[in-house]
Amino acid sequence: MKPIKVGVLGLGTVGGGTVNVLKRNALEIARRAGRDIVITHASAKDLSRQRICDTQGINLTEDPFAVVNNPEIDIVLELIGGYGLAKDLVLQAIANGKHVVTANKALIALHGNEIFEAATAKGVMVAFEAAVAGGIPIIKAIREGLSGNQIEWLAGIINGTGNFILTEMRDKGRDFADVLAEAQALGYAEADPTFDVEGIDAGHKLTILASIAFGIPLQFDKVYTEGITQITRIDVEFAEELGYRIKHLGIARKRPEGIELRVHPTLIPERRLIANVDGVKNAVLVYGDAVGPTLYYGSGAGAEPTASAVVADVIDVVRALTSDPENRVPHLAFQASSIQELPVLAQEQFVTAYYLRLTAEDKPGVLAEVTKILAAHNISIEAIIQKEPHSDKSTLPVIMLTQKTLEQEMNAAIIEIEALPTISGQISRIRLETLG
Numbered sequence: 001m002k003p004i005k006v007g008v009l010g011l012g013t014v015g016g017g018t019v020n021v022l023k024r025n026a027l028e029i030a031r032r033a034g035r036d037i038v039i040t041h042a043s044a045k046d047l048s049r050q051r052i053c054d055t056q057g058i059n060l061t062e063d064p065f066a067v068v069n070n071p072e073i074d075i076v077l078e079l080i081g082g083y084g085l086a087k088d089l090v091l092q093a094i095a096n097g098k099h100v101v102t103a104n105k106a107l108i109a110l111h112g113n114e115i116f117e118a119a120t121a122k123g124v125m126v127a128f129e130a131a132v133a134g135g136i137p138i139i140k141a142i143r144e145g146l147s148g149n150q151i152e153w154l155a156g157i158i159n160g161t162g163n164f165i166l167t168e169m170r171d172k173g174r175d176f177a178d179v180l181a182e183a184q185a186l187g188y189a190e191a192d193p194t195f196d197v198e199g200i201d202a203g204h205k206l207t208i209l210a211s212i213a214f215g216i217p218l219q220f221d222k223v224y225t226e227g228i229t230q231i232t233r234i235d236v237e238f239a240e241e242l243g244y245r246i247k248h249l250g251i252a253r254k255r256p257e258g259i260e261l262r263v264h265p266t267l268i269p270e271r272r273l274i275a276n277v278d279g280v281k282n283a284v285l286v287y288g289d290a291v292g293p294t295l296y297y298g299s300g301a302g303a304e305p306t307a308s309a310v311v312a313d314v315i316d317v318v319r320a321l322t323s324d325p326e327n328r329v330p331h332l333a334f335q336a337s338s339i340q341e342l343p344v345l346a347q348e349q350f351v352t353a354y355y356l357r358l359t360a361e362d363k364p365g366v367l368a369e370v371t372k373i374l375a376a377h378n379i380s381i382e383a384i385i386q387k388e389p390h391s392d393k394s395t396l397p398v399i400m401l402t403q404k405t406l407e408q409e410m411n412a413a414i415i416e417i418e419a420l421p422t423i424s425g426q427i428s429r430i431r432l433e434t435l436g
């Protein structure tokens with residue numbers, strides 16, 4: 001059989017890793033795919049730059065449209081990132097009847113609905129396993145492996161850079177900026193690293209996971225995102241004393257009222273496996289009604305782990321080439337005609353437990369006032385600890401864990417507590433999930 005010809009857009013970290021894996025494992029890949037897969041063309045923004053891959057035998061250009069418009073090419077790998085040029089290239093490739101494999105979570109989260117529609121109309125495939133959790137085959141697991149289940153919720157550490165920063169801060173007391181610079185040097189971080197630390201990248205990935213879990217359209221604009229920049233060492237230490245770890249989680253939960261889509265720092269019990277996922281590693285916990293909890297773990301960023309997912313998609317596309325386009329695995333797991341417009345809940349409607357840290361005056365009756373406000377908002381306290389007084393001797397930190405409550409009740413209670421003359425500064429509030 002004729003070899004499949006692949007064109008690669010972008011030869012940076014992911015593109016370079018993909019070229020290396022496709023070349024190094026060419027024989028095994030051909031045994032799996034049933035035919036040879038050859039990279040014939042590739043584009044890069046600046047061909048004079050040093051590469052991590054060997055481009056011998058590949059026709060190189062600085063014009064990515066020359067690749068997507070080349071009639072020889074069967075599959076285009078979009079490994080540029082971003083959603084301006086990348087979107088134009090992907091839509092052009094589809095219009096030209098080419099299959100597309102992409103690692104671009106931002107592109108899929110923001111423009112996936114349009115891209116899949118164009119691909120379906122043209123009968124071509126768009127595969128995007130590498131867009132979520134790097135090398136972990138989480139899309140395949142949910143879309144195919146768990147397809148007999150009703151997915152109730154999922155929670156994931158889906159940004160390697162953020163997890164790397166939190167881990168280094170906790171274990172080594174390192175500085176935020178210093179760890180971020182290392183993540184950038186290692187090729188983990190996004191071109192704009194605020195995407196990593198402010199939860200935007202995790203929000204892109206959560207958008208995709210929620211769609212394939214619940215059969216809803218991709219809707220990044222409805223995801224609540226909160227980053228890790230406000231996390232202090234003191235909260236990390238108090239959380240540990242109470243038996244919790246702080247992780248930056250993406251959470252999607254289906255409730256009778258609608259879907260919760262949220263990314264934020266979260267306390268989770270340290271005995272949970274996912275609490276022990278450290279460094280650049282990612283993990284996604286998925287709860288299906290039939291199977292119960294399942295956990296997927298591995299490298300969420302980096303050249304070859306991401307390439308592992310890209311190449312698996314290429315092999316899937318090659319294997320499916322002969323199948324009837326109507327009977328391929330649907331892009332978003334559910335048949336396009338069965339995608340449901342379920343309501344996505346506003347932040348005020350989230351239901352979660354909380355860790356609160358407040359600075360209180362060291363005198364009788366202060367805690368009674370605080371607990372009275374919480375009770376008035378129907379918020380039950382799970383635990384309360386009063387720590388040693390601060391160096392001023394007149395105030396002390398108070399840590400509280402609450403039971404689950406509606407977020408709007410907690411917002412209102414926090415405003416009232418912060419207004420008490422005996423409470424100083426802002427309350428540090430971190431959501432808490434038992435993930436049981």
Ligand code: HSE
Nearest residue numbers: 159160161189190301
């Ligand atoms: N910046 C991303 C991360 C890369 O750190 O997880 C993988 O998507």
